[in-house]
Amino acid sequence: MTADAALAADRTGDDSVRPATGGAPPHRGRRRLSGAQQPLGMLFSAPYVVFIVLVFAWPILFAVWMSFQDYFFAAPGADVERPFVGLDNYAAVIRDPDVWQAFRNVGVFLLINVPLTVVLSIVLATALDRVVHARTFFRVSYYVPYVTASVAVVAVWLFLFSSGGLVNNVLGPLAPDPSWLVNSALAMPTIALFVTWKGLGFYILLYLAALQNVPKELYESVAMDGGGRLRQFFSVTVPSVRPATLLVVLLATITGANLFTEPYLLTGGGGPNGASTSPVLLIYQRGIEQGNPDVAAAIGVILIVFVLIIAALQRRFVGGEDS
Amino acid sequence: MRRALGSRIALYVVLGLGALAFLFPFCYMVIGSLQTDLDTSVRGAFPDPGNVSLDNYVAIDSRIDLVQGLINSGIFTGGVLLGTIVFGVLAGYALAVLHWRGRNAVFALALLVQVIPFQLLMIPLYVMIARDYGLSDSYLGMILPFFINSTAVVIFRQYFLQLPPDLFSAARIDGAGEFRLLWSVALPLVRPALLTAVLLTFIGPWNEFLWPFLITKQASLQPLAVSLANFMSNVAASTSNPFGAMMAGAVVLAVPAVTLFIVFQRYFTTNDLGSGVKG
Numbered sequence: 001m002t003a004d005a006a007l008a009a010d011r012t013g014d015d016s017v018r019p020a021t022g023g024a025p026p027h028r029g030r031r032r033l034s035g036a037q038q039p040l041g042m043l044f045s046a047p048y049v050v051f052i053v054l055v056f057a058w059p060i061l062f063a064v065w066m067s068f069q070d071y072f073f074a075a076p077g078a079d080v081e082r083p084f085v086g087l088d089n090y091a092a093v094i095r096d097p098d099v100w101q102a103f104r105n106v107g108v109f110l111l112i113n114v115p116l117t118v119v120l121s122i123v124l125a126t127a128l129d130r131v132v133h134a135r136t137f138f139r140v141s142y143y144v145p146y147v148t149a150s151v152a153v154v155a156v157w158l159f160l161f162s163s164g165g166l167v168n169n170v171l172g173p174l175a176p177d178p179s180w181l182v183n184s185a186l187a188m189p190t191i192a193l194f195v196t197w198k199g200l201g202f203y204i205l206l207y208l209a210a211l212q213n214v215p216k217e218l219y220e221s222v223a224m225d226g227g228g229r230l231r232q233f234f235s236v237t238v239p240s241v242r243p244a245t246l247l248v249v250l251l252a253t254i255t256g257a258n259l260f261t262e263p264y265l266l267t268g269g270g271g272p273n274g275a276s277t278s279p280v281l282l283i284y285q286r287g288i289e290q291g292n293p294d295v296a297a298a299i300g301v302i303l304i305v306f307v308l309i310i311a312a313l314q315r316r317f318v319g320g321e322d323s
Numbered sequence: 324m325r326r327a328l329g330s331r332i333a334l335y336v337v338l339g340l341g342a343l344a345f346l347f348p349f350c351y352m353v354i355g356s357l358q359t360d361l362d363t364s365v366r367g368a369f370p371d372p373g374n375v376s377l378d379n380y381v382a383i384d385s386r387i388d389l390v391q392g393l394i395n396s397g398i399f400t401g402g403v404l405l406g407t408i409v410f411g412v413l414a415g416y417a418l419a420v421l422h423w424r425g426r427n428a429v430f431a432l433a434l435l436v437q438v439i440p441f442q443l444l445m446i447p448l449y450v451m452i453a454r455d456y457g458l459s460d461s462y463l464g465m466i467l468p469f470f471i472n473s474t475a476v477v478i479f480r481q482y483f484l485q486l487p488p489d490l491f492s493a494a495r496i497d498g499a500g501e502f503r504l505l506w507s508v509a510l511p512l513v514r515p516a517l518l519t520a521v522l523l524t525f526i527g528p529w530n531e532f533l534w535p536f537l538i539t540k541q542a543s544l545q546p547l548a549v550s551l552a553n554f555m556s557n558v559a560a561s562t563s564n565p566f567g568a569m570m571a572g573a574v575v576l577a578v579p580a581v582t583l584f585i586v587f588q589r590y591f592t593t594n595d596l597g598s599g600v601k602g
Contacts, residue, residue, distance in 0.1 A: 040501050041423030048414035049429060051471045056436055059447035066447065073454060127337050140588050141342040144349060147584045149530035151548040152573035155555065156352040159566045165363050166351070197344070209592060229330055250438065257440040261532045265552055280442045280533075287446045288537065300443045307440060 060304075063297045071294035089298040099299060102279045103306065105188050109278075110256045110310070112192035117252050118245060121200055125207035126237055143201030150198065150261045157194055157266060181267050184275035191262045191276055199255060203248050210244035211237070242318070249314050257307045260284065279303045352577070356380070356570040379571035382562055387554050389575050392547030395462075396576075399535065399546050400528040402466035407475045407524045408517070414471070415479025416505050420491060430480065436473045442533060444468075449537055459538040465546070469528055475520040482516035483509060518590040522583070529580055547576050 067089050074080045093099050128138055145153060160167050161180040168175035176183055180190045218236045227235065238245075259278040263270060270277040270285075279299060287296025351368055355361060359376045383389065417423070418430050448468055458464030486509060494504050510517075532548045539545045545553070551572040559565040584591060 038421040041417035041421030044417035045414040047410040059444045062447040148577045152577040155569040155573035156348045258442045296446045
């Protein structure tokens with residue numbers, strides 16, 4: 001959307017310059033100053049473009065190509081044949097029950113993580129926007145988990161949620177058996193809860209930024225009609241921050257697709273019977289541990305398609321055309 | 324009047340409960356890291372002067388070299404920050420201030436890149452960087468995939484866009500070149516943006532686990548997040564107080580980032596990110 005806006009601005013900018021300069025030699029100096037081509041821009045952004053091609057565009061093409069070959073690791077420089085095998089790798093992936101399980105797991109993750117993230121961050125941001133005292137304290141406490149390494153906070157969660165841990169001690173007889181992270185029904189929800197808690201600070205900041213742009217008159221007009229805080233929240237705040245909600249949903253989905261560290265560390269590499277294996281964890285196991293980069297690349301391609309479909313669906317349901 | 328007071332109290336109760344849920348695990352981490360004998364009962368959540376020592380820190384330092392880990396994390400993060408600041412500022416300036424063919428395509432690319440889950444590129448990048456270029460177990464191989472942060476490029480562009488165009492025209496009339504303009508006119512005016520971008524970029528490499536985990540096998544080159552994770556998944560069980568040692572390592576990993584963010588919290592905003600990635 002911003003790209004389109006920039007495009008539009010650019011076009012009008014050029015138009016306003018052209019008639020003024022229309023081939024008149026004395027104005028050439030002015031023209032250079034305001035709107036004409038500045039090839040230096042290309043030079044300035046060349047390193048970035050090279051970086052994108054090297055680290056994003058080329059690897060994606062390479063992954064797609066790899067997924068159609070019989071690709072295996074070989075010593076650097078060794079001349080080995082890696083024949084084209086068509087859809088064989090994809091067939092292997094689709095026949096693999098572990099892959100289905102991993103995608104189901106990420107589905108469970110998203111069903112818990114995305115709604116919880118949206119609701120909690122919008123409520124906390126609205127509350128934070130209205131307080132006068134101790135604002136900095138609350139802000140800082142919310143983003144502390146976000147800025148801390150997953151590996152570090154995983155250590156505490158392991159301790160809190162272990163079978164004899166504090167959480168179970170508090171719950172007493174209500175504690176689940178087997179405990180949270182070794183329980184095939186609870187492992188993935190616990191991970192989803194962890195990731196929601198850890199990332200919430202960033203999304204609260206996003207909503208806080210969005211709330212700055214909500215016109216105060218809207219709240220006043222609802223208050224005039226006798227609408228209370230709740231009414232104001234649902235009929236002004238929620239619709240006004242819809243672009244931010246779309247962004248939050250999209251970013252939370254990308255986080256879900258990237259899930260690796262948490263299942264790897266919290267549930268010892270995939271949990272009871274693969275109950276918390278994520279697609280990226282599977283890519284790691286198949287590709288690097290078991291030496292089948294071609295199969296891993298095929299899982300990666302399927303995962304990209306999966307993310308694109310989910311993002312498109314969310315855009316329809318959350319975003320609307322106006323965002 | 325009473326209604327307004329009630330709603331104010333409710334507000335602080337909600338925020339207070341939230342803050343407790345966010346901060347408690349951190350307090351618990353610090354307390355746990357200092358306990359000689361771990362106490363998982365409710366009493367163990369409060370500091371007990373009779374049960375405090377630095378044993379866990381000594382234990383974790385004897386298994387993984389904490390100082391070397393911090394140095395490696397620092398080099399990794401520093402390299403990423405250097406690339407992002409130098410080349411990200413150049414690209415952001417070109418995208419906001421200069422007119423050139425392909426400008427819109429490059430900006431669209433910067434937005435697109437942010438929605439591609441980086442970890443999907445793991446296998447091809449691993450093959451290229453570790454196998455083809457032989458850069459495993461090197462700082463360069465660690466830094467390369469993160470060298471220029473696209474989010475930072477978008478933030479820089481956003482800030483440069485907010486500067487009045489007349490400023491640049493005036494300086495150009497005075498005969499200033501573009502490098503001069505960028506260095507002595509534009510950059511000083513966007514100093515807060517630099518801090519925001521540095522903070523947002525810092526989190527990535529400092530906390531990154533998967534990529535350096537893949538390409539470093541030598542313990543002496545591993546960032547602290549990687550060596551701590553390896554300790555947690557492989558060695559912890561053989562330590563007398565495994566959770567205590569884990570949490571001591573976690574404190575060491577968390578403190579630099581948390582301190583930095585508390586000191587510079589004013590600059591930590593996402594205003595420009597929100598307007599940049601609305602896509």
